[in-house]
Amino acid sequence: MTATPPAYPRIRAGWIALRIVLVLEAIGGAWLVWNVVQGMFAAGDEPIGDRIILLIAAALWWGWILITAWGARRARPGWVRSSAITIHVLLFAAATGILQGLIGPQTVLGLELLVLAFVGFVAALLARPDAPEAPEGE
Numbered sequence: 231m232t233a234t235p236p237a238y239p240r241i242r243a244g245w246i247a248l249r250i251v252l253v254l255e256a257i258g259g260a261w262l263v264w265n266v267v268q269g270m271f272a273a274g275d276e277p278i279g280d281r282i283i284l285l286i287a288a289a290l291w292w293g294w295i296l297i298t299a300w301g302a303r304r305a306r307p308g309w310v311r312s313s314a315i316t317i318h319v320l321l322f323a324a325a326t327g328i329l330q331g332l333i334g335p336q337t338v339l340g341l342e343l344l345v346l347a348f349v350g351f352v353a354a355l356l357a358r359p360d361a362p363e364a365p366e367g368e
Contacts (some may be wrong), residue, residue, distance in 0.1 A: 244356025
């Protein structure tokens with residue numbers, strides 16, 4: 231794949247913004263997984279199966295973010311864009327749930343996640359995969 235031509239500054243800005251958002255989400259994901267691990271050991275009265283499932287879900291989500299961030303950093307293929315759009319639609323839903331008090335207490339975290347989801351979604355829409363090089367005969 232070729233590099234994005236300099237004539238498309240919005241596409242380049244979209245990739246830069248998407249990389250920044252994905253790195254912030256990866257850092258936040260590490261914090262979340264750490265807190266889930268600590269909560270597993272602190273909650274003694276809940277069934278162990280529920281705690282393990284929560285840890286697996288958090289780890290899978292974090293892995294998804296890391297793989298998408300790695301793909302955005304390395305080659306910028308089309309799957310990164312679609313993965314980032316999906317991630318940010320789901321993050322928007324989670325932020326809305328936090329703001330409504332459905333997922334834990336209403337906190338400023340819900341508003342922060344809402345802004346992050348919106349910025350990541352717009353950046354993913356602006357970012358386009360690199361076009362393959364045309365064969366020399368054409």
